[in-house]
Amino acid sequence: MNKMDVIVVGAGPTGLFLASELALRGVPVTVLERLEEPDPTIKSGSINVASAEILDRRGLLPAAEEVQRRRLAEAGTFTGGRSNRTVRELTDAAGRASRRFPVLGHFAGIMFRHDLVDQDDPVLAAHTAVANGILVPQHDLELLLGEHCAKLGVEIRRGVEVRGLRSTGSGLDDDADVVVETDAGDFAAGWVVAADGGRSVIRKRLGVDFAGTGPEMVGYQAIADFEDASELRRGWNWTPRGIYTYGPVPGRVLVARFAPRPEDKDAPVTLEELQSAVRDVTGIPVTITRLRGRATRWSDNARQASTYRRGRVFLAGDAAHVHSPFSAQGLNLGLGDAVNLGWKLAATIQGHAPAGLLDTYHSERHPIGAWVLDWTRAQVALMRGDERTAQLRKVVGDELFAVPGATDRMVALSSGILQRYDVADDTTAPVGSIAGDVDLKSGTRLADHAHDGLFVLVDRSADGRYADAVGGREERIVHVSDPDASQPSLFVRPDGIIAWADASADQARKLLDIAIQRWVG
Template sequence: MNRIDVVVVGAGPTGLFLASELALRGVRVTVLERLEEPDPTIKSGSLNVASAEILDRRGLLPAAEEVQRRRLAEANAFTGGRTNRIVRELTAAAGRKSRRFAVVGHFAGIMFRHDLIDQDDPVLAAHTAVANGILVPQHDLELLLGEHCARLGVEIRRGVEVRGLRSTGSALDDDADVVVETSAGDFTAGWVAAADGGRSVIRKRLGIDFVGTDPELVGYQAIADFDDPSELRRGWNWTPRGIYTYGPVPGRILVARFAPQPEDKNAPVTAEELQAAVRDVTGVPVTITGLRGRATRWSDNARQVRTYRHGRVFLAGDAAHVHSPFSAQGLNLGLGDAVNLGWKLAAAINGQAPAGLLDTYHSERHPIGAWVLDWTRAQVALMRGDERTAQLRKVVGDELFGVPGATNHMIALSSGILQHYDVADDATAPVGSIAGDVELKSGARLADHAHDGRFILVDRSPDGRYADAVHELADKVAYTADPAADTASLFVRPDGIIAWADVSEDSADNADNARKLLDTAIQRWVG
């Protein structure tokens, strides 16, 4: 079989987006997936703002907005027009010409209150263009990304079970290819990206440590048919036995109870098992008459690999980190891994990577993953059903979340827009942050120039003084002149991270220093 540049194991959102990022840069990539078809099982119900911006930068926001329009219509139909705050806010935002920050989500079941959000907060105001592309369930996202991969010529092999891997040399080092052993034969590749989920075969075969904390709860999620669901309260509800939410689409139930793990964690979830959990937590004697699709069982098992790279094998998404699914952090964390790794691995394959570039995948993403694990652990701690935790939850919900500034900060954290990397020595804001919405005088946005995955230099100097810094790098850097005296010039990486900004006052000395810093950033990240 012909050699492949990269084999991606797993066709979930992380694997598909990573494959598309590689193919965008001319890398030959094959995705191997155990399932015959995309999994329709209900999982994550939405994206955070940082993830929606990833789609925006690759021209996929219109498709995400179409999914959200359909989801809002379904939610309105389910509630008979008596929609919750999230649906009302997003429906209203969709009809506005002026964008607002999309407030979606909760912390430990405590919903973020739209009436307390300061939409003039410059942190939130810099990330508003994707407000109409947030409510994208994981299944819809996989379909969307599958179509994106098809347009880019990515080969997706379904029904292929990965069984192991070996090196063509003495070890999985930088000088040998990797052979992926599967039910469909062997695949030889220069590199392997394991995006095969929390039970990753690749991670286990390599014996990579997966360290963290044991679970305290057992959770279930499904779309079910009930004989009479009228006593199930919509929204998040805490009980002495756990927490549950019903809706916002017909039959959707999520329930989590603090209980020992089942003996067989891999056994399919039956309607009887789900019904017992729902009755136990809610106290409502409902009867489940059927399941639409497959119910899922999960826990708050929180673990992370010590290193995201093992020679020529990278780990991404749930293969690198697992935790409770509250707030859909796993989906968003995986997309962040993919957009960070994709352009770096492609640069290495194309012989264009500066020294040490691939090592920055671990150094940048591992701390973000560790933070997310702590974020989810804190939510589980606040969900316990005892009286003291209920009192603490009331203080957090009523007192802390009742303060507009605190609410803004928690929403910014949950939305992923405060992620930050150390991309330059002694850097000052906004260097290291996500670019967000950058509008240009032409009427276009920075995201419009990012569809092909290149770096972007937005030159806002009055004389176009930075143009010659990239004039020989047109295949790697998109240059746009946008003179603006009160706004900084920006150099943005393919993953949307600002690698340089001219925040100096316009003097000869400062201009020379700014140019030197730009040259340093180009050398460090572009080569």
């Protein structure tokens, strides 16, 4: 039995991106996936801004933009809630990327109105470069990341079902290697990452507690042919029986109702079951004539692993947290896990990680996961069909969201750009936040210098005074000289988090050295 450096279980977006991050830094990695081919089942219809920026930092934004162009051609005009607009407004007349913040989401089915968003808000204005790369459905994202992995030499073994794992030492908590047990034989590895979904075999084998709250609703998503869908309203719509959306792709329907899930949760969704749910929630006697592909069934079951690490085994994506899929939060949360863990694990394997680096994966990502679970629970609470909830929705939608700045804040939260980590003793903004768009005087952007997954030091000093801080770490830190007295110098981690800024001029160099030692080693 040959030993592998890293085994990633699961070839969804989380597993594929994590594998690519390891391969980017020269770490051999093998992905084991149960399915023979990428799953074409309709799932998330887009990614958020924070996820698009992850792709941007690895040079994948052009591919995402191509997917969005194709999607816009399919979607045409999209009408949502009380606001009519066309998603083609995301691009200008010449088809170039709009430097406006994309406003396409919702909270509990209450559409964000683009006319209430202040595009000059400094938080939103710092994250506009990826506006043309967010309409990327999960299936297209998996294909995109699969191609990325292939270029990096990642080995993906499909049709392999993982059944368990064991340690080569006294237990899975120790520092011994791990053996992954599959129907195709056993595979030994120095490290294992479980990205095998909400029913993770690996998590169950580890015995990690998966506490949370049970489901209140059952939802369905499909692309279907309707005899007459003219009465179905496009965009997100609330009714006393639940919530639904129709479009923007012709025939795409998502419906969620407050009802128990079927006893057999794994049974395929039939045309009759989907039609019954659509009729119940919408109150419209539609007739579905055909399902195009497989319909999915889901719930708002919200649970989180008590720890994201057990010895040499990590949990990521849905294996670490599950919740309702509104706004594709699970997909985006998983990509955040992957970009956080990838460089840390690679540095550890290659022997230059500072002490305790791997422990920061749990300490940074677990609070973010807990926040997302609460964010989705709050939305479900605001979707209930009773009269008091209806009144509350009216107050939230008509009054609170109309307050200047309120919609800006909600849009920023749902887009993932307000996530922060405790990365330094210096908590001065923007330290700990996502870098976003950083335009340089050379005509390039920060993201252009992050394609290799390295740390980036943007040195805005006139005399290049921070260059020597990189000394001996040139293979791990990219030094970018960009003299500009109006902007702060920045030290940015491979996951796009700002670990240092020279806002405190009197201690700037000392704090930079501390940040480099803490994160680079």
